[in-house]
Amino acid sequence: MSTYLRLSRVAVLLFSSLVLDTSAESPSMTAPPPISASDNSHTIADISSNTRAQYDALAKVLPGKVLLPSDATYQASRTSYFSKQEEEISPGCIVKPLNTEDVAAAVKALASVYESSHGSAKFAVKGGGHTPWAGSASIQGGAVVDMTSIKAVTLNSDRNVTSVGGGARWSDVYSYLEPEKLAVSGGRAAQVGVGGLTLGGS
Numbered sequence: 001m002s003t004y005l006r007l008s009r010v011a012v013l014l015f016s017s018l019v020l021d022t023s024a025e026s027p028s029m030t031a032p033p034p035i036s037a038s039d040n041s042h043t044i045a046d047i048s049s050n051t052r053a054q055y056d057a058l059a060k061v062l063p064g065k066v067l068l069p070s071d072a073t074y075q076a077s078r079t080s081y082f083s084k085q086e087e088e089i090s091p092g093c094i095v096k097p098l099n100t101e102d103v104a105a106a107v108k109a110l111a112s113v114y115e116s117s118h119g120s121a122k123f124a125v126k127g128g129g130h131t132p133w134a135g136s137a138s139i140q141g142g143a144v145v146d147m148t149s150i151k152a153v154t155l156n157s158d159r160n161v162t163s164v165g166g167g168a169r170w171s172d173v174y175s176y177l178e179p180e181k182l183a184v185s186g187g188r189a190a191q192v193g194v195g196g197l198t199l200g201g202s
């Protein structure tokens, strides 16, 4: 960091609910298998009514972006936290938004199920997944909004404001700014998420 020639004023634009900017990557996503009684690892009988309601509400607005425990991509998300304790939590489903519109749709769907379940269908948000304790960015039996596909970093034309996606890590920011000869004070560990550190850090 000391080699940077000048400091940039970096505004981490915290999206009013969850996301930091409107740009996003578009990795290909595979549609989760339908929930069916013949599914080896996850039968209808296994799925709580809250999970079913959350899955249905999310899949309606974000088809192909909602993962169940029987999906390999679910396991990849569940086991990508910093701590083992957090990885031992099993959400009912995981939604992976690709842009701001997806985040808004997911939150709207989950808020509606939360209301109709009288507050029992809870959800959590995962940024960089670096908070060490269980339940910080995951939720047993609930829905997780996994922000990690939204990690674009952009610099404005005046080169004094940088917008950062809600799932970016500090490594994404540092590696983008360094060639621009700009810097920002962020996490010492570059794998820490921008979202969690900006909202609280430690």
Ligand SMILES: Cc1cc2nc3c(=O)[nH]c(=O)nc-3n(C[C@H](O)[C@H](O)[C@H](O)COP(=O)(O)OP(=O)(O)OC[C@H]3O[C@@H](n4cnc5c(N)ncnc54)[C@H](O)[C@@H]3O)c2cc1C
Binding pocket: 017, 018, 019, 020, 082, 124, 125, 126, 127, 128, 129, 130, 131, 132, 136, 137, 147, 165, 166, 167, 186, 187, 188, 189, 191, 192, 193, 194, 195, 196, 197, 199, 200, 201, 202
């Ligand atoms: C090895 C290590 C090094 C660290 N170094 C530093 C350091 O140098 N400086 C420092 O201040 N802290 C440091 N921390 C603490 C770190 O800042 C916090 O744990 C921080 O919350 C991690 O952010 P995250 O996005 O990776 O976490 P997550 O665990 O994903 O999220 C933490 C909280 O923020 C919420 N959240 C995350 N992203 C979003 C989003 N886009 N929208 C809404 N909510 C969101 C989550 O819901 C959760 O409640 C370190 C932690 C570790 C384990």
